[in-house]
Amino acid sequence: GESVGLHLPTLSVQEGDNSIINCAYSNSASDYFIWYKQESGKGPQFIIDIRSNMDKRQGQRVTVLLNKTVKHLSLQIAATQPGDSAVYFCAEMGYNFNKFYFGSGTKLNVKP
Amino acid sequence: DTEVTQTPKHLVMGMTNKKSLKCEQHMGHRAMYWYKQKAKKPPELMFVYSYEKLSINESVPSRFSPECPNSSLLNLHLHALQPEDSALYLCASSPEGDYDYGYTFGSGTRLTVV
Numbered sequence: 001g002e003s004v005g006l007h008l009p010t011l012s013v014q015e016g017d018n019s020i021i022n023c024a025y026s027n028s029a030s031d032y033f034i035w036y037k038q039e040s041g042k043g044p045q046f047i048i049d050i051r052s053n054m055d056k057r058q059g060q061r062v063t064v065l066l067n068k069t070v071k072h073l074s075l076q077i078a079a080t081q082p083g084d085s086a087v088y089f090c091a092e093m094g095y096n097f098n099k100f101y102f103g104s105g106t107k108l109n110v111k112p
Numbered sequence: 113d114t115e116v117t118q119t120p121k122h123l124v125m126g127m128t129n130k131k132s133l134k135c136e137q138h139m140g141h142r143a144m145y146w147y148k149q150k151a152k153k154p155p156e157l158m159f160v161y162s163y164e165k166l167s168i169n170e171s172v173p174s175r176f177s178p179e180c181p182n183s184s185l186l187n188l189h190l191h192a193l194q195p196e197d198s199a200l201y202l203c204a205s206s207p208e209g210d211y212d213y214g215y216t217f218g219s220g221t222r223l224t225v226v
Contacts, residue, residue, distance in 0.1 A: 043217030
């Protein structure tokens with residue numbers, strides 16, 4: 001089946017700096033990707049998505065980049081804030097279009 | 113209402129107990145999901161319901177029994193669990209056939225099996 005993984009399990013950044021969280025996926029046929037944020041004691045929360053016909057999508061302070069050639073996804077957070085501290089998961093939707101596969105997660109620590 | 117509500121938030125149960133987890137949404141979503149999440153791990157899909165019918169069972173042990181009594185409710189009945197079943201159980205929902213913005217997740221039930 002599909003597998004989605006992350007390169008960095010923990011990322012510590014200074015408040016105000018930019019953060020980059022990476023994710024690798026294995027199924028080249030996957031065509032929809034989502035980044036989720038999960039704060040302690042809460043369920044995953046949608047941040048931003050991207051389809052395979054795009055290579056970049058921007059939201060408010062967040063940008064997702066998709067490199068289909070190397071099957072790599074990244075989440076960029078601009079001017080990281082303490083409230084951004086959480087675990088971030090990428091999720092991939094594969095052939096079976098009613099389930100997402102989640103990557104292993106990266107914990108983002110924002111130092112004041 | 114744009115939320116998925118899960119009750120209880122915390123549950124401690126013995127290995128011989130029977131308990132149920134409840135999930136409710138009023139967004140008109142016709143697909144609902146149960147996920148299990150161990151500490152520091154990603155959510156793992158357990159069950160998918162589509163139009164109140166079970167469409168996916170990810171080889172979950174029979175001590176977990178899902179039920180979808182109507183389009184707004186999803187239950188997970190628990191019986192004879194093991195300590196390794198202790199985890200955060202997440203419920204999610206989405207419009208059937210429309211996965212833009214992914215799933216809406218509840219905050220989960222933290223289950224401890226003693």
